[in-house]
Amino acid sequence: MKALMLLRQQQNSIAYCVEENKPCVVGWVNLYFKDCLCNVRDEFSFGFGFVSLVCWAVAEIPQIVTNFRTKSSHGVSLLFLLGWVVGDIFNLTGCLLEPATLPTQLYTAVLYTATTIILVLQILYYDYFYNCWKRSENDSGQLEVEEALKKPLRPQKTTDSGIPIPSRSSSRPMDFYFMSARSLAGSSTPPFRSNLRPIASDPSAMGLNHEDSSDDDTVDAPLNISVSQPKPIPQSAGYGAFFATVSGMPHQTKALLVGYGGRKLLQEHGTEHSALGQCLGWMMAAVYMGGRIPQIWLNIKRGSVEGLNPFMFVFALIANVTYVGSILLRSTEWSKIKANMPWLLDAVVCVVLDLFIILQYVYYKYVRKNPSTSNGREDKGAYWKANKN
Numbered sequence: 001m002k003a004l005m006l007l008r009q010q011q012n013s014i015a016y017c018v019e020e021n022k023p024c025v026v027g028w029v030n031l032y033f034k035d036c037l038c039n040v041r042d043e044f045s046f047g048f049g050f051v052s053l054v055c056w057a058v059a060e061i062p063q064i065v066t067n068f069r070t071k072s073s074h075g076v077s078l079l080f081l082l083g084w085v086v087g088d089i090f091n092l093t094g095c096l097l098e099p100a101t102l103p104t105q106l107y108t109a110v111l112y113t114a115t116t117i118i119l120v121l122q123i124l125y126y127d128y129f130y131n132c133w134k135r136s137e138n139d140s141g142q143l144e145v146e147e148a149l150k151k152p153l154r155p156q157k158t159t160d161s162g163i164p165i166p167s168r169s170s171s172r173p174m175d176f177y178f179m180s181a182r183s184l185a186g187s188s189t190p191p192f193r194s195n196l197r198p199i200a201s202d203p204s205a206m207g208l209n210h211e212d213s214s215d216d217d218t219v220d221a222p223l224n225i226s227v228s229q230p231k232p233i234p235q236s237a238g239y240g241a242f243f244a245t246v247s248g249m250p251h252q253t254k255a256l257l258v259g260y261g262g263r264k265l266l267q268e269h270g271t272e273h274s275a276l277g278q279c280l281g282w283m284m285a286a287v288y289m290g291g292r293i294p295q296i297w298l299n300i301k302r303g304s305v306e307g308l309n310p311f312m313f314v315f316a317l318i319a320n321v322t323y324v325g326s327i328l329l330r331s332t333e334w335s336k337i338k339a340n341m342p343w344l345l346d347a348v349v350c351v352v353l354d355l356f357i358i359l360q361y362v363y364y365k366y367v368r369k370n371p372s373t374s375n376g377r378e379d380k381g382a383y384w385k386a387n388k389n
């Protein structure tokens with residue numbers, strides 16, 4: 001299928017140069033990209049396409065690194081990335097079917113589909129496996145903390161002690177706890193692994209189900225401490241409906257996804273061929289353009305851009321601009337532009353939306369400091385660690 005497609009593209013490209021009565025001047029482009037450049041405009045078009053390809057190749061790496069450092073994916077909307085995956089599938093299929101597609105367009109599509117899948121897998125890993133594992137480790141760590149806190153810190157009674165320490169039986173037990181759970185809760189130092197638990201200002205939030213506290217209770221007002229730990233629901237768990245919708249898509253689009261036999265048939269009916277590519281192109285554009293909304297909404301909802309790497313959007317912006325440039329430079333013939341319309345419109349709209357997300361980033365990060373982060377509701381330390389350098 002791929003060989004066939006490359007052959008088709010080479011034929012298209014060569015046919016165009018033959019039409020113009022010009023040879024392909026850049027041999028390696030012809031060899032590796034199956035593209036025939038026969039004038040300076042073509043060369044610029046290819047150059048832009050190549051920059052777009054490189055930008056897409058690296059665009060998701062900053063976010064992958066941020067997720068890796070924070071061991072979390074809380075800054076990026078999974079729905080947005082799933083939109084990319086679905087759009088990429090339409091895009092790839094559309095590219096294969098649309099004869100006006102440039103070879104760099106196709107390579108770019110293959111490349112970003114691969115990087116997006118890596119990013120989605122990483123998010124699923126952190127949302128499910130890593131955090132589940134951390135939580136179970138946390139539970140045992142919590143037990144250790146509880147045990148440690150149960151042990152009185154009373155120093156061994158020595159004969160030369162200047163200050164007599166009363167024996168346990170003669171004193172209220174709470175006197176022996178140099179640092180009670182309550183004082184820990186009041187401490188500005190985050191408790192051990194506290195970032196993995198719901199934060200509240202009372203001891204129960206730290207998972208300290210301690211008899212030492214009940215010792216306090218014998219003296220002070222009783223504290224009915226509930227230590228049931230609400231397990232945070234992974235971000236991705238909320239997307240079941242989305243998965244359900246997406247999983248229904250192949251049934252609706254099956255007729256559009258043609259194999260070799262279908263292609264042959266389509267090639268005999270040129271307009272039908274293009275119509276299928278166009279149809280997929282428009283579906284792709286709708287999914288890509290709509291995909292930015294969950295990310296924009298997530299930023300607004302959180303009032304923060306923590307965990308989001310802006311470079312992903314900076315690279316996407318450059319990639320989309322150069323992508324448009326590569327198409328427009330190749331040909332301003334209306335038939336070519338019309339054929340590439342879904343890709344062009346999508347790229348232009350995504351540039352606008354990415355610009356908006358970058359502005360959101362600047363606003364939340366530098367203009368309006370997030371109050372929820374200053375009171376420690378978000379894992380600020382980890383985020384800073386992720387963004388230092």
Ligand SMILES: NC(=[NH2+])NCCC[C@H](N)C(=O)O
Nearest residue numbers: 084112113116288346347350
């Ligand atoms: N997985 C990807 N990076 N896909 C590329 C998406 C391209 C599309 N124009 C957008 O910016 O949304």
